[in-house]
Amino acid sequence: MHTIADNLLIVGADLRGWANLPPQTCNVFLVGGHVAALGEHLDIAGAQVVDATGCWLTPGMVELCAAGREPGQEQDEDLLSLSRCAAAGGYVAVAVAPDTQPSNDDHAVTELIVRRARDLGLCDLLPIGALTHRLQGQTLAPMGEMSEAGAVAFGDADRPVLSSRMLRRAMEYARSFDKGVVTQPLDVDLAGAGVMHEGKWSTRLGLKGIPAAAEHIAVARDIAVCQLARGRLHVARLTSARSVQHVANAKRDGIAVTAAVSIWNLLLTDAQLAKYEVNLRLAAPLREESDRQALLQGLRDGTIDAITCDHQPWGLAEKEVEFDRAQPGAIGLQTAWPLLCELIGAGELDEATVVRATVNMPRAILGLPPPELHDGQPATLAVLDPTAHWQLDRSTSLSKSRNSPVWGKPLVGRVTLTVFEGRVSFAG
Amino acid sequence: MTAPSALQLRHLLGLEDLNADQITALLDLAAQMKAVNQRRIKKLPTLRGVTVLTFFVENSTRTKMSFELAAKRLSADTMGFAASTSSLSKGETLLDTARNLEAMAPDIVVIRHSSAGAPHFLAERLNCGVVNAGDGAHEHPTQGLLDLYTMREKLGDLTGKKVAIIGDIAHSRVARSNLHGLAKLGAHVHVAGPATMLPPGLEQFGCSVHARAEPAIEGADVVMMLRIQRERQGNDLIPHAHEYHRFFGLDAARLKLAQPHALVMHPGPMNRGVEIAPEVADGEQSVILQQVENGVAVRMAVLYAVAATRGLDAVGG
Amino acid sequence: MSEATLLLDRAHLDQVMRNLTDEILALPWAQSGGDFPWFIGIRRGGVAVAHELARLVGVTLGTAPQVGALDISMYRDDMWLKGPRIAEGQTELPGDLTGRRVMLVDDVLYTGRTVRAALNAVVDFGRPQSVGLAVLLDRGGRELPIAPDATGYRLDVPPDCKVQVRCDSAGRLHSVVQVHNE
Structure with a gap:
């Protein structure tokens, strides 16, 4: 178990993302895992000081899309290594996708995840239960029992439910337990054997393409089904400009839809695949600059609610292979913060948008209460330094997998301290 | 030197x-x-x-x-x-x-x-x-180089030469290597094929793209035919080999649209009667075996x- | 380019060429009246020398020997030291070498490695009856057991220097200079 945050004075931090406090510079004193005092000029003799000048003091980020790989593929990640990555990345809660082996389509798996999270005490692990049995889109998964066991939402991970009828029924059924449905929309037939965005670069590289239409056709369908089922839809990762339009229209029409975007799609385009970089083969494929711009604009104007780091750990057997034979996905929990700093530094996103999309909206989508900072409450917070230099490598990475596109590259922005329910889950 | x-x-x-x-x-x-x-x-x-x-x-x-x-x-x-x-x-x-x-x-x-x-x-x-x-x-860079070599040997400097590449551009590594190489040596490449076989963004190679074979072949110094893979016939790309030959195959009549000295090339192995008519494959303008050499x-x-x-x-x- | 020191001027070089011609004419094949050898210059420097020698021999004997050029770039043993290179000229021979006498001609004989490469190259164009070697200048410093049959002039040049035989714009031998290696 991790040490209790005791006699710890966080000095000079900028408060960000607290529902009850506006952005301001503040000192925070923690005793026995609780917030003991708050104040601009707080000075406690004998306290252990954490100099957080210029850092953000946030309630911690919340991740909406992460693969835990436990049970079944613990060689690539397990719930302990996942939690460590999350804490080191400034996250205090992670929604865990159901695509494990066996899949999380039963309360036993849901309970396992919840119990592991409680035992580990590093962060919340919030199970997303399967929408259908074995993620196969054929029969409903027992969402009631999984809700009781702690599932926060339902979805079939990256497997689209092919049948619109089935999706409708699943969304209706989830509504009975007041749960939203998460989808990764894709017209599987149109996408075919594609491995990257279809366009100029797929033509140049000789790789099979996934047309943007394969996504936005399915976004439109999922929205239509959501309306029909009077459900609540969260689109896990948008990648194309037209998909953003569909979500904007749905929101304007009052349909209960939210959407997230992967940080990679905000930073990069398909041009970065020029050297067949296997770690940039992603389930949410990198598309063109016009798409990237539309995604950024969608975030700024609130059409897109959240940013996900899309944590997908894979070992060498799945990644150190030919591009078109590799599993899609990259790890991301530990590097989200520096990459967000890059976006802020480049003027592509402002600080308020980043806070909203990583701290506040993910909580709202998962039904968690807005985070507040009060004297006397158990502390859950993350101190994020936007200027520290570091790199993700063997010595710093806590994941069991190494499939990061920024492995070994210089990063600016590092997590200083993460406290989860009174205990220090990460100290940089 | x-x-x-x-x-x-x-x-x-x-x-x-x-x-x-x-x-x-x-x-x-x-x-x-x-x-x-x-x-x-x-x-x-x-x-x-x-x-x-x-x-x-x-x-x-x-x-x-x-x-x-x-x-x-x-x-x-x-x-x-x-x-x-x-x-x-x-x-x-x-x-x-x-x-x-x-x-x-x-x-x-x-x-x-x-x-x-x-x-x-x-x-x-x-x-x-x-x-x-x-x-x-x-x-397929060495195929591209041997094609360039054969063209240069027969035609001299390739600057300004018109090269037609006909067929399944989308699935052809030979086409891509030739598109890069020919552009660098200053030739004008004209590609043609059924739209199902023309991938998006071909303009990036600096070539002209045609829906029909004739405008690509017209006045060409080189006509390069690409192999039609058997598995693509009767699939979602072309209905069948016969129809492909009628609209995109190189026969004597179509070859007449090219320059009289035009070279006929093919990376092999050929499907006679599909992308190329036998009399053209074996004709005087064919340099297919010299490509191999x-x-x-x-x-x-x-x-x-x-x-x-x-x-x-x-x-x- | 470093500074060049003149070793032989035009007049001196003409004298050296005459010496070399005399040495060649004193060789057994010339004395016994056998077939003329083909004078095969080793590219690049040997080709101009071979042409000039053939002309001088022709002046004396009434008929000039046939001349060829041998490119040895793909036969050298220093590819690993110098990286990929493309030869400036190709091998051009009067015909198949089988049964012929061959006189290899080079401008400067030094380590012997060029001649070694040339011997390997020659046999890829047939099986000559015999192969001789005539060099305009011998600067010593052999690294292989190779000796010329005829030598125009012997020089003593420091190892860090290069000997260059220069031609005029018409391709005629002009002078010999020594330059420091860069």
Whole structure:
């Protein structure tokens, strides 16, 4: 178990993302895992000081899309290594996708995840239960029992439910337990054997393409089904400009839809695949600059609610292979913060948008209460330094997998301290 | 004197990576290699002690033979490693297999693979020269070079020449290598094929794109026909071979649209009566067999350039 | 380019060429009246010398020997030191060498490695009856057991210097200089 945050004075931090406090510079004193005092000029003799000048003091980020790989593929990640990555990345809660082996389509798996999270005490692990049995889109998964066991939402991970009828029924059924449905929309037939965005670069590289239409056709369908089922839809990762339009229209029409975007799609385009970089083969494929711009604009104007780091750990057997034979996905929990700093530094996103999309909206989508900072409450917070230099490598990475596109590259922005329910889950 | 740097080549992954000087230097060198191939004693001692490993994870008897002959004519030792006899089918990854191959200390690995980018994968991870002998639908640079060589031999400077490439551009590595190479040497490329076989963004290669064969062939100095893969017939790309031949096949009438001296080329193996009519394939304008002959000379030039560049690196020159 | 020191001027060079011609004419094949050898210049420097020698021999004997050029770039043993290079000219021979006498001609004989490469190259164009070697200048410093049959002039040049035989714009031998290696 991790040490209790005791006699710890966080000095000079900028408060960000607290529902009850506006952005301001503040000192925070923690005793026995609780917030003991708050104040601009707080000075406690004998306290252990954490100099957080210029850092953000946030309630911690919340991740909406992460693969835990436990049970079944613990060689690539397990719930302990996942939690460590999350804490080191400034996250205090992670929604865990159901695509494990066996899949999380039963309360036993849901309970396992919840119990592991409680035992580990590093962060919340919030199970997303399967929408259908074995993620196969054929029969409903027992969402009631999984809700009781702690599932926060339902979805079939990256497997689209092919049948619109089935999706409708699943969304209706989830509504009975007041749960939203998460989808990764894709017209599987149109996408075919594609491995990257279809366009100029797929033509140049000789790789099979996934047309943007394969996504936005399915976004439109999922929205239509959501309306029909009077459900609540969260689109896990948008990648194309037209998909953003569909979500904007749905929101304007009052349909209960939210959407997230992967940080990679905000930073990069398909041009970065020029050297067949296997770690940039992603389930949410990198598309063109016009798409990237539309995604950024969608975030700024609130059409897109959240940013996900899309944590997908894979070992060498799945990644150190030919591009078109590799599993899609990259790890991301530990590097989200520096990459967000890059976006802020480049003027592509402002600080308020980043806070909203990583701290506040993910909580709202998962039904968690807005985070507040009060004297006397158990502390859950993350101190994020936007200027520290570091790199993700063997010595710093806590994941069991190494499939990061920024492995070994210089990063600016590092997590200083993460406290989860009174205990220090990460100290940089 | 050609600047030595123009021939320096650590790997040959695609013609995209070469500039006009480098391509020209390789073609000039290939001309000298061709002279060797026309001697009674067709052998040079140049690559004595160099080991060339052909690693073909996709079948291609001709390309493999051409590379092996090229290596032997330069006195290199060759070893072949074919997918059917390999452990790739037993679940071993490409990297594992490649490391096993590397343990045999080859100087050059010639790789043919059905996955685009597989040669790049090896080049980044192995400590030897990698020559791409065709990767998926990406590139087939030595085929591109031998096509350029054949055109240059027959037509001279390719600047301003019109080259028609007809067929399945989307799935053709030969087309991509030619598109890169021809653009760099200043030729005007016109591609044509059914729209199902024309991928998006072809304009990036600086070529003209036509929906019908005729405007591409009209006035062309070269008409290059691409092979129609059997599995694409009756699929979602073309209805059947007969219809393809009617609208896109090269027959005598269509060839008449080209310049009288126009060359007819095909990377082989041909589907007679599908993309090319037999009388055209065997006609006076056909240089298809000369393409094959020139392939050996071009591959000798490539193997020499890569081996000598790596030799230079090894002694820290 | 470093500074060149003149070793032989035009007049001196003409004298050296006459000496070399006399030495060649004193060789057994010339004395016994056998077939003329083909004078095969080793590219690049040997080709101009071979042409000039053939002309001088022709002046004396009434008929000039046939001349060829041999490119040895793919036969050298220093490819690993110098990287990939493309030869400036190709091998051009009067015909198949089988049964012929061959006189290899080079401008400067030094380590002997060029001649070694030339001997290997020659046999790839047939099986000559005999191969001789005539050099304009011998600067010593042999690294292989190779000796010329005829030598125009012997020089003593420091190892860090290069000897260059220069031609005029018409391709005629002009002078010999020594330059420092860069």
